[in-house]
Amino acid sequence: MEGVKEIRRGTLQEQTFYEQVGGEETFRRLVHRFYEGVAEDPLLRPMYPEEDLGPAEERLTLFLIQYWGGPTTYSDNRGHPRLRMRHAPFTVDRAAHDAWLKHMRVAVEELGLSEEHEHTLWNYLTYAAASMVNTPG
Ligand code: HEM
Secondary structure (H helix, E strand, O other), X not given: OXXXXXXXXXXXXXXXXXXXXXXXXXXXXXXXXXXXXXXOXXXXXXXXXXXXXXXXXXXXXXXXXXXXXXXXHHHHHHOOOOHHHHHOOOOOOHHHHHHHHHHHHHHHHHHOOOHHHHHHHHXXXXXXXXXXXXXXX
């Protein structure tokens, strides 16, 4: 069956999460699907300063790749993530938080990861989204 490979005992835990879920391609699919949602979102779309969402898509992709143990291209280009600081110019309130996670949920589900991987990824995303809120209400 496609996608089913034998994994030798003892090798899996030596892989990063990034590798376990399929590497760059998986993160590109995730963030691409997420931005399809953002592009149609009346609250989130106006928050993005650039006309073209492509560069923002690339930044989030590279950040997540780095976070999960892949290449450090994000920091090579952008320096330390300092994500809360980088979100300070934007009003991240409860509604923005909920909309962000709504699009991310769709994107995560479409990856079709194992239950455990999906759970790990989703836990992180919900935690990170909560920590990005900078405006009450
Ligand atoms: C909670 C709701 C969130 C909202 C409304 C939001 C919104 C935004 C906006 C408007 C930008 C600017 C677009 C750009 O120029 O890249 C941005 C950038 C970014 N966001 Fe978020 N974000 C949220 C949560 C998160 C979370 C949870 C993460 C990480 C898991 C994240 C990671 C990033 C990254 C890596 C960038 C690019 C930073 C840079 O290098 O300049 N965001 N976000």
